[in-house]
Amino acid sequence: MMKKTLSWAALAVLATFSLAACSSNLPQSGATEQSGTTQSAPSDAAPTVDRSGEGNFPAVTGGFGEKPTISAGEGEAPAVVSAKTLVEGDGKVVGENDFVLVNYAGVLWDGTPFDSSFERGEPIAFSLNGVIPGWKYGLAEQKVGDRVELVIPAQWGYGEQGTQNIPGGSTLVFVVDILQSVDPVDNSAVKDAKPVDAQLPAGVTVEGALGEEPTVTYAKADTPAAEGFTVLAEGKGAAITDKDYVVYQVKGALQGSDTPPPATWEQAQILQPGAAPLAGKTVGSRLLYINPGNEQQLASAAVIDVLAVMSLP
Structure with missing residues (x-):
């Protein structure tokens, strides 16, 4: 402790260590090192985000605040970060540099689950500047109270190196409930x-x-x-x-x-x-x-x- x-x-x-301990799979940014070789980190450039909601999204059931069920994706996964508002909130718009409090569940494109704050029974807070670009830019411009489905190509996730139980080259699918947001400026x-x-x-x-x-x-x-x-x-x-x-x-x-x-x-x-x-x-x-x-x-x-x-x- x-x-x-x-x-x-x-x-x-203290914040870095205490939050990282809450979830080893929280989509944090940064490079990894294996066998003395630095692997390339996910791109830090701002990706294009398709917010039309009309891309290829796996089916999701469950309302805001409920543990979601995320089906396996079918067909070809989107090539760009894709965000679909499943439930629309009426809170403030999330900024790119905000701290957010969220509940989330994450699966691979084939439906294999790899992490869920819903399973742990408690939401988590962090800075959008400390997570993978797919999360940072996918959640920015959404609103507090939204339930968002994100589909994140590997380039904007963990790249070709992967991490822990996320294989390299994986397309990631998240369902995120945005509970609160704070502008640190x-x-x-x-x-x-x-x-x-x-x-x-x-x-x-x-x-x-x-x-x-x-x-x-x-x-x-x-x-x-x-x-x-x-x-x-x-x-x-x-x-x-x-x-x-x-x-x-x-x-x-x-x-x-x-x-x-x-x-x-x-x-x-x-x-x-x-x-x-x-x-x-x-x-x-x-x-x-x-x-x-x-x-x-x-x-x-x-x-x-x-x-x-x-x-x-």
């Missing part, structure tokens, strides 16, 4: 937060307007700061619960070190439910977190902007 310690470094990587909730006249721990300074990248410094102090949070600005949004995925930005500093921490502010991150002690904090808040460190790790300070949450049903 992953520890729930929240250093600035942990915040930057939208920091309006933080800009609207109410500043708090908080007493910062000794040695810590934080500068910068709400919604902008802060400057964080952490100088040596006679009295070590205790681990914990300080609210710098209180958001007006909902309180975070243990059932929420948390979308956030983070900027950190090591105590007494001139070495800059990893640049994570420009790319929003996501924490899975219960993966960090943020319960009770509100959406839109700017928080300061102190990690006191240990013999192997310098103490650190991290400013966290809580951009949004996506809640498990």
Whole structure:
């Protein structure tokens, strides 16, 4: 089980490890290495997406929220990414860079199942920038509340190398229920937060307007700061619960070190439910977190902007 310690470094990587552990077949992007040879990754270029719904789609039964049954494909599989709206939602349009919360089932063109969040009994959240192009561009432009069938040629899936139980050259078929979507560039909730006249721990300074990248410094102090949070600005949004995925930005500093921490502010991150002690904090808040460190790790300070949450049903 992953520890729930929240250093600035942990915040930057926790989402990747915790989400990847949820599903080994989540359609993540990236190259693979076998026998020391780097295999070609799926194309990162934007594919053409046929949204007419009139291509060759395997039959699907089941309504939104229900585990779908996906039949084997017949005839020649589509040569382009194909998206068919099976159930039309009335929510926001999904952007290419959004974080989404979805339920999904995936099969090969011959109907062989290889993964299903429906089977696991819980939806999953991730960034569309971290998945195969067929998912990224197939789900973009759909709406929250849609049930979408995607047919993804190998070029826009796992290519000729395949992955795990997906053979190389496979055409993939997914049925995806889009439950929620968050634009990670939208920091309006933080800009609207109410500043708090908080007493910062000794040695810590934080500068910068709400919604902008802060400057964080952490100088040596006679009295070590205790681990914990300080609210710098209180958001007006909902309180975070243990059932929420948390979308956030983070900027950190090591105590007494001139070495800059990893640049994570420009790319929003996501924490899975219960993966960090943020319960009770509100959406839109700017928080300061102190990690006191240990013999192997310098103490650190991290400013966290809580951009949004996506809640498990």
